[in-house]
Amino acid sequence: MALNSYRTGPDEKGHFGKYGGRYVSETLMPLVHDVERAYREALADPDFQKELDYLNRVYIGRPSPLYYAERLTEHLGGAKIYFKREELNHTGAHKINHAIGQVLLAKRMGKTRVIAETGAGQHGVATATVAARFGLKCTVFMGAVDIERQKPNVFRMKLLGAEVQPVTSGSATLKDAMNDALRDWVTNVHDTFYIIGTVAGPHPYPMMVRDFQSIIGRETREQIMEAEGRLPDSLVACVGGGSNAMGLFHPFLDDADVAMYAVEAAGHGVDTDKHAASITGGRAGVLHGNRTYLLQDEDGQIIEAHSISAGLDYPGIGPEHVWLHEQGRVNYVSATDDEALEAFQLCCRTEGIIPALESSHGLAHIIRTAPSLPKDHIVVLNLSGRGDKDIFTVAAALGQEI
Amino acid sequence: MSRLEATFAALKAEGRSAFVTFITAGDPDHASSLEILKGLPDAGADIIELGMPFTDPAADGPAIDLAAHRALHAGANMKQTLSMVRDFRAGNAGTPIVLMGYFNPVYAYGIDRFVTDAADAGVDGLIIVDLPPEEDEELRLPANKAGIDVIRLATPTSDDARLTTILDGASGFVYYVAVAGVTGGKSATTEDIKAAVDRIKAQTDLPVAVGFGIRTPEQAGSVASVADAAVVGSAIVQTIASGLDESGKATAGMVKDVLDFTRHLAEGVRTAKQEKGCC
Incomplete structure (x- = not known):
């Protein structure tokens, strides 16, 4: 049977049917709840939307x-x-769409540092870019294998003032970069916002990144x-x-x-x-x-x-x-x-x-x-x-x- | 009375706290790991946390991450982890075993099959680090029904309201993660730990174990003086790593070194006096 709408998800705990949710360590749970609260407040704030629209137009070129x-x-x-x-x-690339939205949220939450994982380097570059634009410290986790095959983007991130942290654990690609970003986040919860680069991760990220995209x-x-x-x-x-x-x-x-x-x-x-x-x-x-x-x-x-x-x-x-x-x-x-x-x-x-x-x-x-x-x-x-x-x-x- | 309850009750009568050790099942290989596991109670472990290896242990630091990969490389899997517990139980009826790890290998094994096989093997508790209270019902309810405690974690980021959520449904003991970070990282001060333990105890009668950042007999002793249990993981796992040759194979003295180190840590806990009013 067809649903009335495919656009009502997720539910309040972040589930799309059986999928989604919040499977993170307990240390991160209060923070993940904070991100959701801040995001919902931002959505209801006309000034947030106004700034986002402005940057979309004159900074991204939309x-x-x-x-x-x-x-x-x-x-x-x-x-x-x-x-x-x-x-x-x-x-x-499209990655800047969610990077700009998330960095505005990070600022709003009073965070002074952003981190990101990256595979091709596009999300890392987008994150390094918005971090530079808003004067936030930035660390990008990138698999050592990807650093090798995406050298131009690595250099771009460095030019933009980001620290590129090579990840050598596991397969040294995107999933391992995400592991290390989570490890960094749990260690630096007090000042750090994790700018996730796709419609995955704990709720509210899949919803939030989707909304910005x-x-x-x-x-x-x-x-x-x-x-x-x-x-x-x-x-x-x-x-x-x-x-x-x-x-x-x-x-x-x-x-x-x-x-x-x-x-x-x-x-x-x-x-x-x-x-x-x-x-x-x-x-x-x-x-x-x-x-x-x-x-x-x-x-x-x-x-x-x-x-x-x-x-x-x-x-x-x-x-x-x-x-x-x-x-x-x-x-x-x-x-x-x-x-x-x-x-x-x-x-x-x-x-x-x-x-x-x-x-x-x-x-x-x-x-x-x-x-x-x-x-x-x-x-x-x-x-x-x-x-x-x-x-x-x-x-x-x-x-x-x- | 469960093994965990019996252990904490017996230690309370002795007037001391529990010493909890962590190793990863199958690290560096099944036989050596089983030998260590069997030797831990004699080396002073009151409770054993046995890590279920996972490829992507995002809440762990390098020591336990590497241990998981060593185990997986040597062919570890859930069946073998449970068979280690079964083999251990054949010679030890009293020391509680708590399986610790991530949800995906449990989920892939099948939750009902897992709790049945785990209870059957002699598992007493579960700590699933990426399964917060909001998501743990599908494992916790069948586990509890099978007589297995699901241990909840509290952290420095848990305020009183969050503690209420964490403690609702908790059993066995509460694991206080002493620092915001991964395993094997920074250490918290005894004062901070005591304040956190007191705050948790204001809301629950369950024993409170403290882990993360405890490496030496002295640290273990001072944590034991303000909590019901002190947990050491990465430091023991690093002793395993130090006992490997260049190809990653266990050297002849490795198991003995690990158990000797464990004994030192246990002495730290055993000589610690519990503070008045604590525990």
Whole structure:
């Protein structure tokens, strides 16, 4: 049976159906409650919204354009393809949307230091940026493996005054960075705000990050109405933790005629042991503050994820996505490293846009499906980030030297 | 009377506090870990916390994080952890064992199956660090029904209102985390610990154990003088790490060194005089 609305979650304890919640150590519980209280107060404060709107406009550069990808549409010969150009935001990705919202909350709570975890470095750069803008100390936790494959972003964070803390435990990627960020937070509860980089973590983070990211979908609604006079037929976004997908999808969830495709990273293939597709290849568990789907072995040990894109290289996904999956509202599909690489190159050559490897996974799904869709089918891709940071990874994958 | 109740009652009669030791099950390998576990009561442990290894122990510092990875690398899993408890129980009927760890391995094992197998093996209590009161009902109710206590944690960030939430449903004892931080980090002062223990005791009759940042017999002794139990974890686990060769294998003297160190710590607790009015 269809629900009246898919947009009413979470409940007051932060659950989306069975998922979400607050699974953190007792030391953090009062703090997590404080964050929720402060967030609800901020939402009710017109001055908070006013400052957020102002910064969205003049600092991030919103609204981001909705762009008709004409040559790609012609090349694929089917559905009419639009890009929501989040890669044009200040710092080059959608991550700034929730970073700016959270830093305003941190200020409001009187915190003097922010911390963040990062995979591709986009959320780390966004956090370092807003920390610089508001004069807060900033430490970013980043897996040693990711530091190696995302050097430009590491240098950016340092230029912005952040301390980049290499994480060597576990698989030395995003999940381990999140472990160390949680360890730092529990040690520095008195002055530190944790700016989480996706729609995961303990309540209220999945809700709060979603709310800040939903500006993507709200703008898209207005822009597509202006361009086409109707809503799109489908929405496509890549999904790791799931912040950009949730931001695009959420304002459309109750529009039954809008289909949604979230594209997970299939790495070498979802039937191999090297992928990052938590919905396709994971099952319910508890990690990093929430109950969600996780890549894990039969003993409940977390399995290292793999994706060519550091930003999708995480063995979990936001709890609201799992709920939407189980409700059947959003379709969770996947694209391999190779498909993403091809999409990356095609986008460069047909549209003159270098997309992030993350966003290239969404594009790969469009390349697969658009040719067989009618020409009046309108699809919007969330072009969540720019790919300048990925050129070394892509060059290595293509066997070229820069 | 449960083993935990009996232990605290017997120690109260002796006029001293409990010494609680933590090791990670299967660290550095199943056989050595079992040997240590079996030797702990003779080395002075009154209660044993046995860590259930997890890949992502986000509330632990490096010592226990590394211990978990050593154990997992050597093939540890929940079945083996429970079989260690069973083997221990075969030779020891009195020392309480509290399993400590994270929720996901318990959840993956299946909650009903877990509480049944754990009770059967002789487990007395559970400390699940990422399962706060708001989320613990699905484990706590079946565990309590099977005769297993779910130990609640209080911390320096717990105000009186939060303590009420924490204590509602608590059993066995209350574990006071002495510092805001991860295991094996900073130490709290005895004055701060005493104030916190007094505050908790104003709201409950349960015994209060104190852990985090206790490394030496002296520290253990001074904590024991103001609380019902002193918990040492990382320092013991580090002794295990020091007894490994370059390839991570246990050296010949490792188990003895760990138990000798434990004995020193226990002496600190045993010679501590409980303060008047305490405990």
